[in-house]
Amino acid sequence: MPTLIRAEGLTKYYRRPRRYEGAFGGLRTLITRQYDEVRAVDGVDFTVSDGELVGYLGPNGAGKSTTIKMMTGVLVPTGGLIEVDGTAPWRDREKNAMHIGVVFGQRSQLWWDLPLVDSFTLLGKMYRMSEADYRRRLDGFIDLLDLGPFLDRPVRQLSLGQRMRGDLAAAMLHEPSILYLDEPTIGLDAVARDRMRDFIAEMNRESGTTIVLTTHDLVDVEALCNRVVFIDKGRVLYDGSVVDLKATYAPHRTLVVQLASGFTAARAAELLGPEVPGDVIADEGPTLRIRFEANRISAQEIISAVTSRCPVTDLSLVEPELEDVMRTLYGNRTIAV
Amino acid sequence: MGSMRMTFLLYRAAVRGEMQYRLNFVMLLALGLVYQGSGIAFVWTVLRTFDTIAGWNFGELAFLYSLRLMAHAVWVVPFHQLVSMDTTIREGRFDRYLVRPLNPFLQIITSRFRMNVIGDVMAAVILFTIAVNLVDIDFSPLSVAYLVLAVVGGALAEGAAAVVVSSLSFRSVQTWAASQLVDNIYLMFGSYPTRVFGGALTWGLTWVLPVAVVAYIPSSVLLDKTDSLHLSAPAAVAAPLIGVLWFGAAYKWWRVRMRGYQSVGA
Ligand SMILES: Nc1ncnc2c1ncn2[C@@H]1O[C@H](COP(=O)(O)OP(=O)(O)OP(=O)(O)O)[C@@H](O)[C@H]1O
Numbered sequence: 189m190p191t192l193i194r195a196e197g198l199t200k201y202y203r204r205p206r207r208y209e210g211a212f213g214g215l216r217t218l219i220t221r222q223y224d225e226v227r228a229v230d231g232v233d234f235t236v237s238d239g240e241l242v243g244y245l246g247p248n249g250a251g252k253s254t255t256i257k258m259m260t261g262v263l264v265p266t267g268g269l270i271e272v273d274g275t276a277p278w279r280d281r282e283k284n285a286m287h288i289g290v291v292f293g294q295r296s297q298l299w300w301d302l303p304l305v306d307s308f309t310l311l312g313k314m315y316r317m318s319e320a321d322y323r324r325r326l327d328g329f330i331d332l333l334d335l336g337p338f339l340d341r342p343v344r345q346l347s348l349g350q351r352m353r354g355d356l357a358a359a360m361l362h363e364p365s366i367l368y369l370d371e372p373t374i375g376l377d378a379v380a381r382d383r384m385r386d387f388i389a390e391m392n393r394e395s396g397t398t399i400v401l402t403t404h405d406l407v408d409v410e411a412l413c414n415r416v417v418f419i420d421k422g423r424v425l426y427d428g429s430v431v432d433l434k435a436t437y438a439p440h441r442t443l444v445v446q447l448a449s450g451f452t453a454a455r456a457a458e459l460l461g462p463e464v465p466g467d468v469i470a471d472e473g474p475t476l477r478i479r480f481e482a483n484r485i486s487a488q489e490i491i492s493a494v495t496s497r498c499p500v501t502d503l504s505l506v507e508p509e510l511e512d513v514m515r516t517l518y519g520n521r522t523i524a525v
Numbered sequence: 526m527g528s529m530r531m532t533f534l535l536y537r538a539a540v541r542g543e544m545q546y547r548l549n550f551v552m553l554l555a556l557g558l559v560y561q562g563s564g565i566a567f568v569w570t571v572l573r574t575f576d577t578i579a580g581w582n583f584g585e586l587a588f589l590y591s592l593r594l595m596a597h598a599v600w601v602v603p604f605h606q607l608v609s610m611d612t613t614i615r616e617g618r619f620d621r622y623l624v625r626p627l628n629p630f631l632q633i634i635t636s637r638f639r640m641n642v643i644g645d646v647m648a649a650v651i652l653f654t655i656a657v658n659l660v661d662i663d664f665s666p667l668s669v670a671y672l673v674l675a676v677v678g679g680a681l682a683e684g685a686a687a688v689v690v691s692s693l694s695f696r697s698v699q700t701w702a703a704s705q706l707v708d709n710i711y712l713m714f715g716s717y718p719t720r721v722f723g724g725a726l727t728w729g730l731t732w733v734l735p736v737a738v739v740a741y742i743p744s745s746v747l748l749d750k751t752d753s754l755h756l757s758a759p760a761a762v763a764a765p766l767i768g769v770l771w772f773g774a775a776y777k778w779w780r781v782r783m784r785g786y787q788s789v790g791a
């Protein structure tokens with residue numbers, strides 16, 4: 189797959205003229221040569237290929253939105269290279285805009301006081317869509333996102349979930365080849381989230397839209413992203429598949445064993461002894477947990493070791509949660525500071 | 526000319542949006558009319574008390590004053606939204622304009638439409654109609670063409686200053702006070718024969734801040750009073766061009782400042 193987005197040593201330092209309070213404070217702010225500097229993105233490298241769906245993750249203030257703003261052409265980088273489809277978005281803003289869609293989860297792009305459908309009409313014109321294309325796309329979204337019931341309601345009267353659906357359709361109307369989503373599921377309920385995820389997955393799968401997504405909802409990531417780029421303090425900490433991420437930062441799986449009645453976990457632990465590689469955690473009751481490293485020993489081996497020695501009624505395997513990964517990553521961060 | 530058409534559609538949407546709030550819509554319209562109407566009444570009384578100012582009689586003063594109003598109206602109707610650009614930026618709405626395939630300047634000015642500007646138009650048209658009857662101008666096609674050019678040039682001359690002020694908000698400065706100041710400078714110094722303010726100020730109001738070019742110089746041309754001007758007759762005739770040039774430069778400057786736009790957090 190050809191590379192669509194390329195960032196090399198990408199940097200953004202926010203420079204703010206130092207603020208002054210009091211009488212003539214504004215005027216001093218205006219002419220000052222003193223700056224406060226925030227290193228929001230500090231030498232980031234990554235590429236995104238055509239058709240990928242990439243999660244761009246990191247804690248609050250990591251620099252995710254700032255990177256998205258540079259990819260979309262909102263911000264001019266302080267340094268480094270950013271190229272989308274061969275051009276620098278900030279230099280060729282309007283050209284870049286023609287083939288990208290952007291959702292800023294916190295901010296709607298819809299015309300607040302007008303019926304939802306008016307926003308679509310205006311955007312259709314702005315992106316110079318033909319009448320036929322416009323109708324086809326809009327009808328598709330009305331179906332897919334169930335916009336029908338509130339198409340004629342002023343945007344300010346829509347619920348957050350309805351408005352977000354409207355915003356997604358607005359961003360995708362002109363068939364962009366890249367979709368940037370900055371926290372698209374923020375504030376949505378479980379049903380709305382699911383629907384949003386289905387839509388995002390479908391856009392990627394069916395239309396081959398390349399998608400860059402930021403979110404703090406790890407369920408989004410598990411459900412949608414094959415690949416994640418994890419940043420913190422403006423630097424890339426990890427770039428790769430979710431599976432590898434887990435294997436690296438949360439290598440442990442847990443086997444949960446329900447023992448037959450009368451058989452305590454403590455007794456089972458005794459029987460198993462040191463032969464089983466992994467931490468055996470014996471509860472008071474008949475439940476035994478064995479935490480093991482997935483790349484050292486297979487679940488199969490552990491299970492047969494247990495079943496050959498103890499009477500077992502039920503077995504389940506707990507996969508590592510992405511949340512554990514985040515905790516490890518955030519944990520390292522606190523140590524690194 | 527896709528952008529022109531799009532701009533028109535966005536204005537129309539803005540007006541429709543405004544009309545959702547019917548009461549407010551009507552009130553703003555009324556406010557505009559009352560405000561401008563009382564302004565006219567005040568000026569009328571003031572002008573009446575002088576027989577002549579700097580050799581300009583009452584009719585000529587009214588003509589000058591109304592020409593300034595015309596230029597102001599032509600500026601303010603399409604561009605008044607520029608005044609709230611600092612709010613747009615502070616509330617984070619400017620990002621959106623940068624990811625759409627349309628000039629952000631056009632998106633800013635079409636983002637709302639405040640009905641009170643219709644008051645400015647009404648006031649200008651009414652006063653101008655009256656004033657034209659008080660002076661003795663021979664309306665040949667040439668002088669009508671010049672008049673139109675003068676109004677457009679004047680609008681752009683005032684607009685240039687407003688564009689420069691609005692560009693300060695790219696540095697996240699609040700600009701409300703500064704735009705009020707500019708507004709008042711044009712009103713105070715642009716509505717009377719600039720000569721009365723003295724030589725240095727007249728020079729400054731021509732070449733530093735293009736105020737005299739809005740109405741004073743063009744009405745001198747139209748009323749055949751160029752003898753008493755501080756610049757030669759051919760230069761005076763070219764005055765509307767100064768507004769155009771200023772505006773072009775101001776817009777260029779605005780685009781340069783836009784490069785420094787830093788967005789807002791979250
Ligand atoms: N417009 C701005 N001016 C100055 N500093 C900013 C601006 N926007 C962001 N920052 C700072 O830059 C850093 C990165 O911010 P950014 O918004 O990119 O983080 P983020 O990863 O999107 O965080 P979150 O998950 O909270 O949305 C933060 O320290 C933030 O305070």
Ligand SMILES: [Mg+2]
Binds near residue numbers: 252253370
């Ligand atoms: Mg963010």
